[in-house]
Amino acid sequence: MASFSFASAAPFLLLSILVTLFSPSNGGSIVVYWGQNGGEGTLASTCATGKYAIVNIAFLSVFGNGQTPQLNLAGHCNPSNSTNNCTSLSSDILSCQSQNIKVLLSIGGGVGSYGLSSIADAINVSNYLWNNFLGGKSSSRPLGSAVLDGIDFDIEKGSSQYYSILATSLRARSSWRSKVYLSAAPQCPFPDAHLGPALRLGLFDYVWVQFYNNPSCEYPSFPRNRWGNGNRFFVSWTRWTFGIPAFRIFLGLPASPAAASSGFIPNTTLINNVLPSLKAYPQYGGIMLWNKYYDDQSGYSSSIKNYV
Numbered sequence: 001m002a003s004f005s006f007a008s009a010a011p012f013l014l015l016s017i018l019v020t021l022f023s024p025s026n027g028g029s030i031v032v033y034w035g036q037n038g039g040e041g042t043l044a045s046t047c048a049t050g051k052y053a054i055v056n057i058a059f060l061s062v063f064g065n066g067q068t069p070q071l072n073l074a075g076h077c078n079p080s081n082s083t084n085n086c087t088s089l090s091s092d093i094l095s096c097q098s099q100n101i102k103v104l105l106s107i108g109g110g111v112g113s114y115g116l117s118s119i120a121d122a123i124n125v126s127n128y129l130w131n132n133f134l135g136g137k138s139s140s141r142p143l144g145s146a147v148l149d150g151i152d153f154d155i156e157k158g159s160s161q162y163y164s165i166l167a168t169s170l171r172a173r174s175s176w177r178s179k180v181y182l183s184a185a186p187q188c189p190f191p192d193a194h195l196g197p198a199l200r201l202g203l204f205d206y207v208w209v210q211f212y213n214n215p216s217c218e219y220p221s222f223p224r225n226r227w228g229n230g231n232r233f234f235v236s237w238t239r240w241t242f243g244i245p246a247f248r249i250f251l252g253l254p255a256s257p258a259a260a261s262s263g264f265i266p267n268t269t270l271i272n273n274v275l276p277s278l279k280a281y282p283q284y285g286g287i288m289l290w291n292k293y294y295d296d297q298s299g300y301s302s303s304i305k306n307y308v
């Protein structure tokens, strides 16, 4: 990773200043990942907190390469257990949706076995997702009959190949009657190693960039000043907002210092030093948090909610 130089950052800084001066401030919402810790409460109780506008169910951790896809929801349920499978989540999903909260299925994640081997494989996975989680039909829907609002791409391993085909194929299922939302969770180094090509196509409604576990572009713990170290973060944010066509870009953060190895931003720093700049961008959508469990522990979303 090249070190920060003012010359290369200057165009972004200028853009950032112009945006800040001429845009009205936008309000945003909070998105959370749920599913990777049995101690984080049910999906229904997550939605009932009223804190989140979108919940990503994490993860479908096995798919592609002709594998039988598998859901992993940690201690919440086990799709292959006949008494404690995940079909009971349908009522939770409906309860979330009745409160106008979108529920997406996140595919990928940090562990698991996934990847797409060909165009045919990508289309097979797309058909699987449509029939088992979206508006299609299958005799063995892992989350039962509820129709999810869309698919979140959290691709952190393997190659970047064919994710554009998967996204295009899912997008083609979307209609005015039932929209299929697509979101993505790339890492902040731009362009993303796994989703870069797919993101360029402008198929994603929401992109929550992981500004954590990535010291080269996350907000540093000890910024020297607005134009020093901390600036790498603002340069990166500007690259994302102007670099890819997406309806909304979100700032992805750990919900507590324990939730990631780096990148946590204390609530007052976020409120005073970060959000005012970000909210000036028309693409700003809000904050994505990893994850519900850590948010419960820290109370982070409660402390920032009124400022997002």
Ligand SMILES: *[C@@H]1O[C@H](CO)[C@@H](O)[C@H](O)[C@H]1NC(C)=O
Pocket: 065, 066, 067, 068, 069, 121, 124, 125, 128
């Ligand atoms: C297509 O996907 C299904 C899962 O829906 C899987 O069982 C099957 O092996 C896949 N077929 C190919 C040719 O990859």
Ligand SMILES: *[C@@H]1O[C@H](CO)[C@@H](O)[C@H](O)[C@H]1NC(C)=O
Pocket: 080, 081, 082, 083, 084, 085, 086, 087, 088, 140
């Ligand atoms: C899932 O669990 C429900 C009861 O909780 C049961 O009726 C259903 O048969 C189970 N499905 C599978 C595929 O095990």
Ligand SMILES: *[C@@H]1O[C@H](CO)[C@@H](O)[C@H](O)[C@H]1NC(C)=O
Pocket: 078, 081, 082, 083, 084
């Ligand atoms: C299935 O779930 C039940 C209830 O949680 C549990 O008691 C049982 O051990 C599980 N069975 C398997 C094979 O994991």
Ligand SMILES: *[C@@H]1O[C@H](CO)[C@@H](O)[C@H](O)[C@H]1NC(C)=O
Pocket: 267, 268, 302, 303, 304
């Ligand atoms: C910020 O977090 C601290 C704990 O880390 C908490 O004591 C404080 O009340 C929070 N600030 C706001 C504005 O909620």
